[in-house]
Amino acid sequence: MAKKSKSKGANDSIKVRGFFRLKIMEDGKCVGDTGWKENQVTNDGFDQYICRSIGGIAGSKQVTYGIIGTGTAPAATDTTLDGELTDVAAMRCAVTPSTIQSKTVQFAFTLSSNVCTAAHTIRNVALINHSSTATAATILCGNTFTTSNLATNQSINGSYQLRFQ
Numbered sequence: 001m002a003k004k005s006k007s008k009g010a011n012d013s014i015k016v017r018g019f020f021r022l023k024i025m026e027d028g029k030c031v032g033d034t035g036w037k038e039n040q041v042t043n044d045g046f047d048q049y050i051c052r053s054i055g056g057i058a059g060s061k062q063v064t065y066g067i068i069g070t071g072t073a074p075a076a077t078d079t080t081l082d083g084e085l086t087d088v089a090a091m092r093c094a095v096t097p098s099t100i101q102s103k104t105v106q107f108a109f110t111l112s113s114n115v116c117t118a119a120h121t122i123r124n125v126a127l128i129n130h131s132s133t134a135t136a137a138t139i140l141c142g143n144t145f146t147t148s149n150l151a152t153n154q155s156i157n158g159s160y161q162l163r164f165q
Contacts, residue, residue: 015165016041016050018141020125022068023157024148026113032148039125039143041162043076049129049140061129063140065092066109066158069124073144081126081142086133087117093158095127103164111156123147127160 018039024032052060068091071082085091093109100106107127126142141162150156 016046017163017165018143018161019163020143020145020158020160022125022145022148022159024150025155025157026151026153031154034145034148037143037145039141040074040076041141042074042078042139044079044138045140048138061138061140063095063097063107063127063129065128065131065137066095066107066111066160067092067126067128067139068111068122068150068156068158069126070120070122071124073124074126074139074142079138080136081124081128081139083124084126084133085116085120085122088115089131089133090115091133092128092131093156094131095160100161105162107158107160109158109160111158113153113155116150116152119152120150121147122150125158125160 019036021036022034023030048061069081069083093111095107095109098106124144126139128137128139130137
C-alpha cells in the first residue's frame, strides 16, 4: 500500500474568532470604550448560525440584534445572556451587517440614549436572533468587559466582528 503524501502548505482548517467593541457616548463624546475584546462563540452559535446557514439547513439562524447585560460571560453551552437589560422592548439593538475584506462579517448597532429607564452597571454583550425580550432567542456569541455605568442620557455604539481564519 502506498503512503499518502501531504501537500506542503495546504491548510483546509477554518477558525472563527469573535471580537467586540463598545463605546459609551454622551453629548456626541466618547465617555467609555471597551477597546476590542475577544469573545466566546457558543455551541448553538456554531451549530445554528454558522453550520446550518452554510448548509442551507432549516432552522438556521441569522444575527439580527445586539444585546447588553449586567451579568457574566456566556459559557459554550449558554443560550441566553446573563442579566440582559430588559427595561423596554427597544433594549435589543438592531444590527447592520457588513463584510470587511473577504473573511470578516461585522455587525454594528446602537442603543440610543433615553431608552434605558434607569441607570445600569453594564458588563456583558452578545449577538442574538430575535427582537423581543419576551421571546426566547439564541445567542451566537458574547463576553464580558470591565464594568461601566450607563446613564439614561448615554448611548452605546457597538461593533461586533466574526473573523474567519
